[in-house]
Amino acid sequence: MEICRLEHIHKDYRMGEIVTPLKDISLTVDSGDFIAIEGPSGIGKSTLLYVMGTLLKSDEGDYFFERKDVSKLSDREKSVLRAKKIGFLFQDSTMLQALTLRENLAFSQSIGEKTDSHRIDALLERFELKDRENFFPFQLSGGQRRRAMAARALIHKPQLILADEPTNDLDEHWAEEIICILKEQAAQGAAVVMVTHNPLFAGQADRRYRLENGLLINVMEENKEDPKHENETV
């Protein structure tokens, strides 16, 4: 089942010089997909996730979410869409500093108009944060905050999970665990789009792309065509 579709998306930033992170991007994301996007720093990976998360409008091209044209939705309708259907794991910390971890989770849940304390408990357990539920964000370690943000992104059972370098700040065990949790979400029917610099993690995705010169290159097809890569395991 199609969750979202980008068609010929083009995005410029005009701050003095013109930067074109997205030149012509087309991608269809289905329920159950686990997609990795790689590419060097500053190339436009986060920009792509912002467009997919309906936070940023493209200059050209179309973006469809569940076959609805996102450009035809009002700001209010987009907020509702994000609150109910999209889980965003931002690259930087975005928790509300004046709320405890548990309150942050409950707040995110309430925006999606659901309250389910069992879901909060289950996620706190899954991310091994139950004993930190009454801590404020500044009282958590960097890795605990990252796990908390992952829990928050999943709190409303989103159809689309956008994870921007979700393994940042995490030790090896937790980095692997986060990938495992994202895979579980995809197996349960969510679509996951993950930006990562780690080729081992990207290798675990069903589809793997590299963002380059504003275009998405399918890394797997490229490897098939290039005999040099034949014996690579990642």
Ligand SMILES: Nc1ncnc2c1ncn2[C@@H]1O[C@H](COP(=O)(O)OP(=O)(O)OP(=O)(O)O)[C@@H](O)[C@H]1O
């Ligand atoms: N709001 C903005 N206004 C102007 N330029 C921007 C804006 N946001 C991003 N850029 C520029 O667009 C380019 C792509 O940025 P983006 O954050 O998408 O890169 P990235 O691939 O996510 O990089 P990283 O791996 O470092 O996170 C960068 O050159 C950045 O400076």
Ligand SMILES: [Mg+2]
């Ligand atoms: Mg980024």
